[in-house]
Amino acid sequence: MQLLSTRDSRASAGVAQALLAGIAPDGGLYVPAQYLRFLPDEIAELIALPYPERFMRVLSPYFDEFNCETLHGFAREAYAKWPGATPAPLVSLRDCMMLELWHGPTGAFKDIALQMLPRFMALACQAQDRAEEVFVIVATSGDTGKAALEGFADVPGTRVLVFYPLDGVSDTQRLQMATQTGVNVHVVAVRGNFDDAQTGVKNLFTNPELIETISKMGFVFSSANSINIGRLVPQVAYYVNAYTQLLNQGEIKKGERINICVPTGNFGNILAAWYAKQMGLPVARLICASNENKSLTDFISTGVYDTNREFILTSSPSMDILISSNLERLLYHLSAGDTERITVLMKALEDSGVFDAGPEMKTALKDFHGGFADMSVSHAALAKLWHEEGYLIDTHTAVAYAVYSDYRAQTGDNTKTVIASTASPYKFAGSVAAVLGVKPGADEFQTIENLKEETGLSIPDGFDGLATAPVTHSTVIGKTDVKQAIAEALNFTPKP
Ligand SMILES: *Cc1c(COP(=O)(O)O)cnc(C)c1O
Numbered sequence: 001m002q003l004l005s006t007r008d009s010r011a012s013a014g015v016a017q018a019l020l021a022g023i024a025p026d027g028g029l030y031v032p033a034q035y036l037r038f039l040p041d042e043i044a045e046l047i048a049l050p051y052p053e054r055f056m057r058v059l060s061p062y063f064d065e066f067n068c069e070t071l072h073g074f075a076r077e078a079y080a081k082w083p084g085a086t087p088a089p090l091v092s093l094r095d096c097m098m099l100e101l102w103h104g105p106t107g108a109f110k111d112i113a114l115q116m117l118p119r120f121m122a123l124a125c126q127a128q129d130r131a132e133e134v135f136v137i138v139a140t141s142g143d144t145g146k147a148a149l150e151g152f153a154d155v156p157g158t159r160v161l162v163f164y165p166l167d168g169v170s171d172t173q174r175l176q177m178a179t180q181t182g183v184n185v186h187v188v189a190v191r192g193n194f195d196d197a198q199t200g201v202k203n204l205f206t207n208p209e210l211i212e213t214i215s216k217m218g219f220v221f222s223s224a225n226s227i228n229i230g231r232l233v234p235q236v237a238y239y240v241n242a243y244t245q246l247l248n249q250g251e252i253k254k255g256e257r258i259n260i261c262v263p264t265g266n267f268g269n270i271l272a273a274w275y276a277k278q279m280g281l282p283v284a285r286l287i288c289a290s291n292e293n294k295s296l297t298d299f300i301s302t303g304v305y306d307t308n309r310e311f312i313l314t315s316s317p318s319m320d321i322l323i324s325s326n327l328e329r330l331l332y333h334l335s336a337g338d339t340e341r342i343t344v345l346m347k348a349l350e351d352s353g354v355f356d357a358g359p360e361m362k363t364a365l366k367d368f369h370g371g372f373a374d375m376s377v378s379h380a381a382l383a384k385l386w387h388e389e390g391y392l393i394d395t396h397t398a399v400a401y402a403v404y405s406d407y408r409a410q411t412g413d414n415t416k417t418v419i420a421s422t423a424s425p426y427k428f429a430g431s432v433a434a435v436l437g438v439k440p441g442a443d444e445f446q447t448i449e450n451l452k453e454e455t456g457l458s459i460p461d462g463f464d465g466l467a468t469a470p471v472t473h474s475t476v477i478g479k480t481d482v483k484q485a486i487a488e489a490l491n492f493t494p495k496p
Contacts, residue, residue: 001064003030003229006332007343015065016124019230020134022223023205028342030229031329035278036061038240040255043281046244051086052076054244058237058279062229063120065127075237078115079104087112088238090245090418093389096261096404097251098397098421099242105150105462106176107424108143108318109269113234114151118158120230121222125157135219135490136160137204139197141265141318142173143423145187146180148224153182160224161186161489163197166476168317170428171444172466179469186489187472192479193311195323198266200482202227202325210483217490226268227325235272236279242418243281252416259417261287261407263400264296265319267326269420274330277367284415289403290372291316296324300370303362308353315375315431316396318423323349331357334364369411373402379435381405386436392455394423395431424460426451443467 003018005011007028013021018030046054052075059075060068079087082103091098104111121134136158138148145162152160164177166189177187190197204210204221211221226232239260246252260283262270270288277283290297292312299305307322314320328346335341348355373381378395381402386392393401400419407413425432429448433440438454441447445467452459477485487493 001036001062002033004033004337005029005339006031006328007339007346009337009339015063015229016127019120019124019228020128020130020220020222022221022225022228023202025206027202027206027346028339029227029325029329031332032062032275035275038280040280040282043240043243044247044254046240047248051241052079054241055234055237058240059233062233066123070123074116074119078119079112086241086245088242090242090249091391092251093385093391095408096401096417096419097246098391098393099238099418100421101238102422102424102427103460104147106143106146107427107460107462108147109420109422110144110147111150112238113231114144114147114224116234117148117224117228117230118151118155122155122157130220132215132218132220134158134222135214136222136224137201137486138162138224139194139201140164141194141320142169143318143427144225146173146176149177149180149182149185149187152224153180153185155184159184159186159219159489161188161486163188163190163201163482163485165189165193165197166191168193168313168320170317170430172427172429172448172463173317175444175466175469175471178471178473179466181472187475188485189476190479190482191476194321195311196479197482198225198323198325200479201225204482204486210486213492214486214490217492219490225325226266232268232272232275232326235269236275239273239276240279240281246416246418255282257282257284257415259283259285259287259413259415260420261289261400261404261417262420263289263316263319263396263422265321265324267296267324267330269422271326271329273420274367278333285413286368287400287404287407287417288368288370289400290370291319291378291399292372292374293320293322294372295322296327297370297372299327299357300365300368303357303359303365304354305349305357306354307349315428316378316399319396319399331361334361369407371403371407373399373406378402382432382435386455392425392432392457393421394425395428395435396423397421425457426459426463
């Protein structure tokens with residue numbers, strides 16, 4: 001399968017090349033040149049298969065340079081140590097179903113793709129016959145960083161460097177990263193917000209001088225952010241897997257359409273659901289849920305994407321994003337691959353922080369419903385679900401649940417709906433405890449214990465020992481010093 005750049009239709013790449021590059025040379029993102037349709041019968045066929053094979057069936061048409069058996073092996077190994085019979089169980093609630101995507105080592109949905117990505121990259125190096133080490137750079141709003149560190153730690157032939165916003169992550173998230181072990185890992189805090197970190201990192205990928213320097217040192221730059229196509233494809237797989245689970249549990253009939261509601265930040269997870277729909281998964285609406293940083297909500301209702309607004313720190317920090325990278329991919333597809341148009345829009349975004357996608361694009365967005373919930377609304381939804389149904393969600397999932405409840409009340413749409421539950425409630429224990437009126441501890445770990453006492457829910461294994469683990473990474477930099485941090489990680493002197 002060919003992948004194309006969103007900004008230049010002549011810039012095509014194979015999958016191995018795109019996985020290693022992360023981003024296209026012109027600054028665009030790689031997108032599949034065609035959708036791979038599943039026929040409904042094929043979806044029904046998946047019911048009888050164990051999940052690793054279902055995953056493989058979705059991965060292999062995208063990753064056609066790789067052998068099916070190898071991909072099947074990846075899906076088996078990546079989730080083998082996770083509890084339960086599937087990496088992402090579904091829980092039925094009164095008016096929706098929760099797709100629990102957070103049973104991996106770091107307690108957030110990003111583990112599902114990031115336990116796979118290092119395997120893809122190793123394979124891509126082989127396929128491209130490259131002897132370099134892969135140098136993976138990550139800008140994180142909290143959860144990607146730890147999931148990437150877990151995925152890449154001590155993987156031969158790779159190094160990983162994570163940038164996170166100093167004041168934009170929870171105590172647990174910060175400690176998860178700052179205590180990471182592994183001979184090939186670097187973690188740096190940036191004074192700034194996520195958009196600052198992400199912009200700094202994206203600029204590196206189009207800096208020829210820097211790329212040449214590190215290439216001479218035997219490294220190839222790549223990204224583990226959802227700008228990398230290798231992050232998105234496993235996510236498409238879990239939506240397909242979820243649909244077959246629903247068929248299997250008799251929750252839906254063959255061909256029945258469902259809605260999918262996703263708490264959204266960088267627009268990766270919901271884009272994966274949209275790709276699943278393009279592949280023929282019976283999906284009616286995609287409900288895009290935002291917190292106070294609601295540039296996407298406004299875009300879906302007006303067609304104007306305006307990031308010139310106050311950046312608000314909320315209790316769902318992984319969604320505190322104003323510039324959602326993966327929107328560019330959707331715009332590309334909705335404009336039928338009009339790369340010139342996308343280049344103009346992205347230039348406008350860069351120069352003035354705003355673009356107007358125009359009336360046709362707005363019409364093309366009809367599959368999406370955009371909504372937002374502020375902290376008071378999402379916290380109330382979290383508390384209500386706990387008190388009425390005894391089901392605890394984290395603060396990000398609470399945004400989605402609140403937006404969905406509002407959508408349903410407004411529209412009367414009773415279509416069966418799957419909500420992507422993106423983090424364990426323990427990952428954001430401080431906020432969750434405060435919402436439930438649970439006494440805060442002297443530190444976040446004590447709070448986790450108090451929350452456990454109150455709710456009786458078991459604490460994920462990955463949080464064990466965090467309180468006493470030695471801090472191994474304490475570097476803090478200004479937002480313009482990203483290049484310098486790379487030079488330090490690789491031990492060279494950068495040109496001014
Ligand atoms: C990353 C993250 C999100 C946002 O996902 P995107 O793919 O960036 O839209 C939502 N919730 C949690 C817990 C996350 O870690």
